[in-house]
Each structure stands twice: as structure tokens, then as C-alpha cells.
Amino acid sequence: FFDRIIGVWYNIIDLISVFINLGGCRNGGNMIRQSKQFTAIYCRIDNGGNADMMAETMRHQELQATEYARQNNLMPVQVFSDAGFSGNVMERPAFQEMLQQIEAGNVSAVVVYNLSRLSRNTKDVCYLFETLFAPQSVSLYSVQEGNITMRMLAPFSSFLWKGGKR
Numbered sequence: 001f002f003d004r005i006i007g008v009w010y011n012i013i014d015l016i017s018v019f020i021n022l023g024g025c026r027n028g029g030n031m032i033r034q035s036k037q038f039t040a041i042y043c044r045i046d047n048g049g050n051a052d053m054m055a056e057t058m059r060h061q062e063l064q065a066t067e068y069a070r071q072n073n074l075m076p077v078q079v080f081s082d083a084g085f086s087g088n089v090m091e092r093p094a095f096q097e098m099l100q101q102i103e104a105g106n107v108s109a110v111v112v113y114n115l116s117r118l119s120r121n122t123k124d125v126c127y128l129f130e131t132l133f134a135p136q137s138v139s140l141y142s143v144q145e146g147n148i149t150m151r152m153l154a155p156f157s158s159f160l161w162k163g164g165k166r
Contacts, residue, residue: 038076038078039069039108039109040078041111042112042117042118043079043080043117044095060113074108074111078101080097087116088120090119098110110139110140110141113142
């Protein structure tokens, strides 16, 4: 009788192990990352300022975001940086590359220094969250604002557009 129970117990453990390895188990609200996934760190600065100041600001954003990822167990990371691009437009080379990586299922989380680095347009942030981040199970973190959730963005989302149209 006990041999049978132990055999069933081992089968349950095997099933749980498979479930976890497929990324189906939650850990603190985040999916346990699959080996191919990484955290995207996105840095951006516009043209305002001299080249040395811009380089230092980008370096600061990257260091702060990387440290945030390390402290929150969001490793490994890949950095995407756009220097000299406004946050009012979505057509930024590294930003578009990051979005392609998200669509491909390679990104488990995005970390920015602050939300304005992702976009200066709240409507765009809500749109990205609803149409790309949430469907791909990508978490959004800001060094300054913390974990960004749809609950935080929902009041803006319904105010900015109706029926999912931008």
C-alpha cells in the first residue's frame, strides 16, 4: 500500500517539475523565466544637452536599471538604448528592436529608469501595456516608480481612448 502511495507521490512530483520547467508556475507574481528569456533594459535620452552629459545620463540609466534587475532577480538582461530620440514618438531603433523581441517571446520583463524613458505619451504606454506587454506576460518595472501594473494605468487607459482604438 505504501509503495503505491510513494509511486503516486513521485508521479505528482514529476508533473510539478514539468509544469515549472514549462514556465507555468508563478513565483511572486512573475512567471518563472524560461532559459531563453531575458529582461530588456530600455534607456533613452533626447537631444537636450552636450554629448558628455548625454553619455553620462545614459550610463546612469543603464546602471540604475541593471542594479534594479539584479536586486529583483530579473537577470539576465539585454540593454536597448536610444540616444537623441524624443519620447513623444514610437519610431526609435532600439525601442522597435525591443518590441520585436517582446513579440518573439524572448522578453520576460522590461525595466526603465522612469516611465518617461519608455514614452512621454501616456496613451502610448497604455496601448503597449494592453496590446503587447500583458498578452505576452511581460512585466514592466521602473526604477523610480516600481512595478507598473494595468491597475495603475487603467484610469488613463479608459480616459485616453475607447474600444481599444488609439
